[in-house]
Amino acid sequence: MCELQKRGKATAVVCSEPFYRLAKTQAAAGGVPDLPLIVIPHPLGGASLDVVQSRADIAYGQLLQIIKDIRQ
Amino acid sequence: MTNQNRPIEQLPCIEAPDDIEAAYAFCEQSGFGDGLPIIPPTVERVERMLMFCDRPRNEPIMTVAPGYGEATPLRIAANAVMAGCRPEYFPIVMLSMEAMGDEAYNLYGVQATTHPCTPLIIVNGPVGRELEINSGYRAFGAGPRSNASIGRAVHLCLLNIGGAKPGAGDMATAGTPAKYSYCAAENEAESPWEPFNIEEGFPPGSTTVTVVAAEGPHNVNDHESTSAEGILKTMAGTVAITAPIMPTMRRAR
Numbered sequence: 199m200c201e202l203q204k205r206g207k208a209t210a211v212v213c214s215e216p217f218y219r220l221a222k223t224q225a226a227a228g229g230v231p232d233l234p235l236i237v238i239p240h241p242l243g244g245a246s247l248d249v250v251q252s253r254a255d256i257a258y259g260q261l262l263q264i265i266k267d268i269r270q
Numbered sequence: 271m272t273n274q275n276r277p278i279e280q281l282p283c284i285e286a287p288d289d290i291e292a293a294y295a296f297c298e299q300s301g302f303g304d305g306l307p308i309i310p311p312t313v314e315r316v317e318r319m320l321m322f323c324d325r326p327r328n329e330p331i332m333t334v335a336p337g338y339g340e341a342t343p344l345r346i347a348a349n350a351v352m353a354g355c356r357p358e359y360f361p362i363v364m365l366s367m368e369a370m371g372d373e374a375y376n377l378y379g380v381q382a383t384t385h386p387c388t389p390l391i392i393v394n395g396p397v398g399r400e401l402e403i404n405s406g407y408r409a410f411g412a413g414p415r416s417n418a419s420i421g422r423a424v425h426l427c428l429l430n431i432g433g434a435k436p437g438a439g440d441m442a443t444a445g446t447p448a449k450y451s452y453c454a455a456e457n458e459a460e461s462p463w464e465p466f467n468i469e470e471g472f473p474p475g476s477t478t479v480t481v482v483a484a485e486g487p488h489n490v491n492d493h494e495s496t497s498a499e500g501i502l503k504t505m506a507g508t509v510a511i512t513a514p515i516m517p518t519m520r521r522a523r
Binding site: 216217220223224227 | 336337382437439
């Protein structure tokens with residue numbers, strides 16, 4: 199994702215809340231400290247379909263915002 | 271004079287107190303180390319360590335995930351001093367780091383995973399015996415300086431060079447005490463099998479270091495079986511709950 203972002207492609211990484219710090223560290227190590235992150239509640243493993251849907255809704259809102267920010 | 275061969279004083283260094291307690295406090299405040307006391311890595315001590323290294327002291331031999339810090343002999347030597355290594359242990363520490371730089375080892379995965387695995391260093395061959403790396407009773411600790419400090423040096427490198435900080439670079443949910451230090455030699459003299467490095471195709475008499483992302487040790491204990499089937503059931507039952515990741519190896523030059 200860092201490489202795609204460096205090449206000017208709109209990118210974002212989805213991570214759950216406990217992995218936010220790791221994701222930020224990795225983005226910085228990859229040379230893109232401002233890499234957009236879509237943060238969803240934890241956990242995802244073993245989640246029911248309803249929970250997965252709610253995670254997707256949370257991610258969708260952030261994704262739209264990222265796209266709007268890029269267009270501006 | 272190239273940058274690779276400059277005296278340590280002329281390379282980027284951190285000013286820190288060399289008094290034992292002050293250095294320990296400095297590490298705690300600066301976020302270095304594993305929480306245990308350290309030997310202050312003064313220029314003189316690091317120089318003594320580097321006497322056992324024939325590589326350019328400031329040339330990276332690998333990068334350490336997840337922070338991708340450059341592991342130079344100088345930095346590795348500083349961590350080896352902090353861990354309490356004797357200078358003659360340093361080649362084993364260097365080999366361990368080099369082995370973890372192999373892409374097949376997947377150091378990022380080992381460092382960042384939620385699983386409680388950590389590099390286990392297994393030494394084969396004559397150098398391990400010369401250094402008295404324990405392969406017998408209580409080989410995984412605690413006790414001998416060689417096992418303790420070699421394993422600790424590697425793990426300090428993972429923390430200090432690689433940035434494997436809890437919750438930021440290291441996501442191990444519970445971790446393992448093996449993350450402090452995890453090093454032993456194979457008990458070649460008493461094993462009914464060929465030494466592991468010979469089995470893997472290295473020549474007889476060679477010294478090798480194998481790094482395996484492993485959980486803490488797990489005993490295989492059977493006091494009751496009187497048949498091969500019984501012993502095999504115990505072995506299988508134990509193996510079924512452990513899952514080491516693929517090892518990578520390096521031979522001493």
